[in-house]
Amino acid sequence: MSVEESYLRCTACDQEAEHVVVYAGRFVSQIQCTGCGAVTRLDVSEDYLPDLRQRISSKPRRLMRRLRRDPGQLATSLPVRTLSKPGRMAQEFRTVWRSRRDS
Amino acid sequence: MLAGGSGTRVGAGINKAFLPLAGRSIAAWGLNTLASVEGVGNLVFVVRSEDLEHARFVDARETDSPLEIITGGETRQESELLALRHLADRIDSGAVDTVLIHDAARPLISHGLASAVLHAARETGGAVPGIPASDIAAAGPEQTLATDGELRRDALVRVQTPQGFHAATILDAYEAAARDGFVGTDTASCAEEYTDIPVSWVRGEETNFKITYAQDLLLAQDVVSALGLRTR
Ligand SMILES: [Zn+2]
Numbered sequence: 287m288s289v290e291e292s293y294l295r296c297t298a299c300d301q302e303a304e305h306v307v308v309y310a311g312r313f314v315s316q317i318q319c320t321g322c323g324a325v326t327r328l329d330v331s332e333d334y335l336p337d338l339r340q341r342i343s344s345k346p347r348r349l350m351r352r353l354r355r356d357p358g359q360l361a362t363s364l365p366v367r368t369l370s371k372p373g374r375m376a377q378e379f380r381t382v383w384r385s386r387r388d389s
Numbered sequence: 390m391l392a393g394g395s396g397t398r399v400g401a402g403i404n405k406a407f408l409p410l411a412g413r414s415i416a417a418w419g420l421n422t423l424a425s426v427e428g429v430g431n432l433v434f435v436v437r438s439e440d441l442e443h444a445r446f447v448d449a450r451e452t453d454s455p456l457e458i459i460t461g462g463e464t465r466q467e468s469e470l471l472a473l474r475h476l477a478d479r480i481d482s483g484a485v486d487t488v489l490i491h492d493a494a495r496p497l498i499s500h501g502l503a504s505a506v507l508h509a510a511r512e513t514g515g516a517v518p519g520i521p522a523s524d525i526a527a528a529g530p531e532q533t534l535a536t537d538g539e540l541r542r543d544a545l546v547r548v549q550t551p552q553g554f555h556a557a558t559i560l561d562a563y564e565a566a567a568r569d570g571f572v573g574t575d576t577a578s579c580a581e582e583y584t585d586i587p588v589s590w591v592r593g594e595e596t597n598f599k600i601t602y603a604q605d606l607l608l609a610q611d612v613v614s615a616l617g618l619r620t621r
Contacts, residue, residue, distance in 0.1 A: 290409070291402030294603040304402050305603040312412040313610055317603045328607055 291320075298324035390423070392416050392436045392444070392493035393461050393468050404436075405600055406493035407443040411613040414443070415600060417451035418496035418618075423489065423551070424454040426503045431485065433475055435461040435468045466572055466579065470563040473556075480556040487511055488559060490576045491551035494600045497612055503551055505591045510553025514586035517553070517577050518593030519546030549593040552576040558584050 288309045295302050296319040303321030307314055317326045392406035406416040416434070423429055434456040436444045441458065448456040459475050461468030469490055479485040487510050491498065502518055509516035522545040529535035552575065559576070562583035566573070573579040577588050596612050598605065612618075 288409075292405045292408050292603075293402055294405055294605075295601050297602050297604050307408060307603070307606065309409060312409070314606050317606065319603065326604055326607070 296321060296324060297326075298322055390416065390420055390432065390434050390491045390493050391461065391465060391468050391472075392434065392440065393465055403443065404440050406436075407440065407447070408606065410496055410606065411610050411618075413451045414447055415496045415609075416444075416493040417447050419491055419493060419498050420447070420452050420454075420456065422498050422500055423491060423503055424452065425500055426507060428487075428507055429489070429503075431457060431476065431479070433457045433459060433472050435459055435472050437461060464572065465575075466563070466566065469576060469579075470567055473560045473563050476556070477560060480560055485556050487553055488556045489551040489553045492599060495550055495597050496600065496609060497596045497598070497618075498551065499594060499597065502591070502594050502597060506551050506553045509589050509591050510555070513589045514555040514558060515553065515577065515580050515584070515588035517588060517590050518549040518551070518597065519590035520549070520593040520595065521545070522547045546590055547593070548575065548577065548590070549597050549599075550575075554580060555586065558586055 290307045290309070291304050292307060293302060294305045296305070298319060299322035301319075301321050303319050306316075306318045306320060308316040308318075313328075315328055318324070392404060407414045409415075410418060420432055420434065424432055432452075432454055434444055434448070436458060438460045441460065444456070444458045448458060457475065459471060462471055472490075473480070473488065476485050476488070487507060489503065489507060489510070491503075506516050506518055525545055527535035554576065559580060562579055565571075565583045566579050571579070571582060573582060580586055580588055596616075598608070600606065600609060
């Protein structure tokens, strides 16, 4: 999940205002106008989940490739990576799930 | 390509041209499409000074062709003038014969439309994409529609970008406009005021819309998914 802010026009209040744009992976899942507070949520799971699944399924293979290539280097970097990557992925899942529940 | 943004902004947000759209910035989509058009040589990316870092990132990571990044002016027209001056030597030598001026906020310009505008601009001296505005009506008094039939609906087009022009002619026009203090709404209006170029229009595309409303981001990513467009 990542969050950007940008100056855009709002469909609810029709004013130009900063908007908080939330991304679940590559796709926008939520937009909030900081002027009037209007929130637009999008169920991005249909488009987005195959993308995320693909990334997860290719991950063990990528790790195995690296392990064969450079076992020592991976051993030192593995704990950080295995801890942080699933953490980020879980956060992305929650964003998708929330947008699905609220819509 | 112009990434000026709209007027003065407040807050810490980024220029919409640099918001991600399905994996890369909005500006990068149009730049890569234009770069793929046969006949397009140089890509000049006009940005505000506060966006230079973003622009360099786009150049380094999101586009395949090198960008010539320059800082724009206070207005759209001034930014266009600076871009044309940046190319002036190459325009004078004949190395650059035609320019296409495109809004970074129109990421989904198609290869076909950009080619058509370039081709038409080379034929006639000036060309813009237009969509017949059959949904436009003239307003009459007190919330009524005008009935005197002054407005011929089939005679109106909604104009998009890229707008293409004979380079030497449009450079002269912009220098003349700058001397006179003339401010037009777009490149075509400046051409109409200062040149004899007959500006033709080619059929624009609904998907070549300008990201204005926040919700346009959702529309744009839908188009990316529906058309199966690739990030690279
Ligand atoms: Zn609003």
